[in-house]
Amino acid sequence: MITEEDFVEVYTLHAPKVYKLCLGYASGNQSLAKDWQQETFMKVWNHRKSFKNQSSIGTWIYRIAVNVCLSDLRKTKKYELAKRKTSIEEQDSQEDEYQTKKITKMYSCIERLSMQNKTLILLELEDVPQATIAKTMGLAHGAVRTRLTRIRKTLLKCMNNGQ
Amino acid sequence: MANDELNRVWKSQETDEKLELPDRIIAKAKKHRQKQIIGIVVMSVTVLILVLFTLHYITSYKNDFALGLMLMISSLIFRVILEFAYLLKVENKIVSLDSKSYRSYLKKHYQSRMKINYVVTPLCFGLYIYGFAKLLPFFKKEFSAGFYTYILVSGGISFILLIGLIASSILKENRFLQILRD
Numbered sequence: 001m002i003t004e005e006d007f008v009e010v011y012t013l014h015a016p017k018v019y020k021l022c023l024g025y026a027s028g029n030q031s032l033a034k035d036w037q038q039e040t041f042m043k044v045w046n047h048r049k050s051f052k053n054q055s056s057i058g059t060w061i062y063r064i065a066v067n068v069c070l071s072d073l074r075k076t077k078k079y080e081l082a083k084r085k086t087s088i089e090e091q092d093s094q095e096d097e098y099q100t101k102k103i104t105k106m107y108s109c110i111e112r113l114s115m116q117n118k119t120l121i122l123l124e125l126e127d128v129p130q131a132t133i134a135k136t137m138g139l140a141h142g143a144v145r146t147r148l149t150r151i152r153k154t155l156l157k158c159m160n161n162g163q
Numbered sequence: 164m165a166n167d168e169l170n171r172v173w174k175s176q177e178t179d180e181k182l183e184l185p186d187r188i189i190a191k192a193k194k195h196r197q198k199q200i201i202g203i204v205v206m207s208v209t210v211l212i213l214v215l216f217t218l219h220y221i222t223s224y225k226n227d228f229a230l231g232l233m234l235m236i237s238s239l240i241f242r243v244i245l246e247f248a249y250l251l252k253v254e255n256k257i258v259s260l261d262s263k264s265y266r267s268y269l270k271k272h273y274q275s276r277m278k279i280n281y282v283v284t285p286l287c288f289g290l291y292i293y294g295f296a297k298l299l300p301f302f303k304k305e306f307s308a309g310f311y312t313y314i315l316v317s318g319g320i321s322f323i324l325l326i327g328l329i330a331s332s333i334l335k336e337n338r339f340l341q342i343l344r345d
Contacts (some may be wrong), residue, residue, distance in 0.1 A: 003191065009184040019182060020173075038183060042192035047258040048171060067257040067265045073342060103176045103253075115342070125173040138261030155169060
């Protein structure tokens with residue numbers, strides 16, 4: 001069973017990645033992503049007795065995180081990307097402005113992906129191993145690899161051409 | 164090289180949010196679990212009281228007042244219990260299923276919710292209004308004309324608000340089901 005010490009360890013290791021994953025699902029809405037990240041770890045703690053070591057703790061946490069985000073998608077607001085665009089205008093540094101535009105564009109391209117592809121690429125961007133992604137998603141490892149190559153191409157095309 | 168560009172852009176984003184410390188998360192989780200347990204206890208006690216109350220009134224006072232009150236309370240409690248059961252079931256699935264299976268489960272879940280939304284909820288709502296209507300003659304007899312009018316008006320407004328709330332929730336769930344199907 002997961003003890004309090006174990007929890008602190010896995011939290012320190014996985015919480016930032018789970019947060020960024022949720023951020024992708026929430027189209028960049030930081031407070032919503034924080035809520036989902038917290039909800040994920042609250043479930044990890046409350047259901048720690050049901051973790052049976054059949055998969056790694058990381059896989060279990062990512063599964064919960066993806067499911068929490070998916071369940072709560074009703075709360076996402078479509079205007080979030082627009083809000084981010086407005087904040088660009090308030091920035092002084094041109095470099096920052098360029099970077100923020102790129103990130104905003106990336107979010108908008110990720111937003112166009114199907115739900116499953118979105119999850120795949122968000123986990124990959126957080127350097128989660130493909131074997132873990134496959135177990136998290138319930139897909140074959142080979143299928144994950146092929147799909148990720150295709151998703152990356154689609155994303156790059158979208159970011160460079162705006163399509 | 165091009166792949167690195169994606170990783171570089173993704174990792175370059177700055178996040179303002181400071182994440183909670185793990186002990187705060189544990190405290191919140193414990194509080195949440197405590198609330199769930201309290202919810203279950205309160206609901207069980209309410210159901211028990213309602214059953215005893217029903218048995219007592221139906222056998223002792225076979226009148227419309229008892230029937231109306233009973234219909235209002237029981238339809239409301241039945242709907243709340245149903246909602247609670249759904250929430251608990253989803254919570255268990257969240258921690259036990261992989262993403263693909265969970266998505267399939269959610270589709271089925273929201274399809275069955277449609278049946279609840281279009282059949283069970285209107286039925287409960289109808290029983291609630293019927294129960295309220297049964298009470299009106301007693302209110303008219305017992306209270307002043309002004310207060311009776313107030314009950315009628317506030318009751319009507321509450322029903323309209325409730326219909327709005329149910330409709331908005333149905334629309335939200337329909338939209339979400341559509342997202343899941345895409």
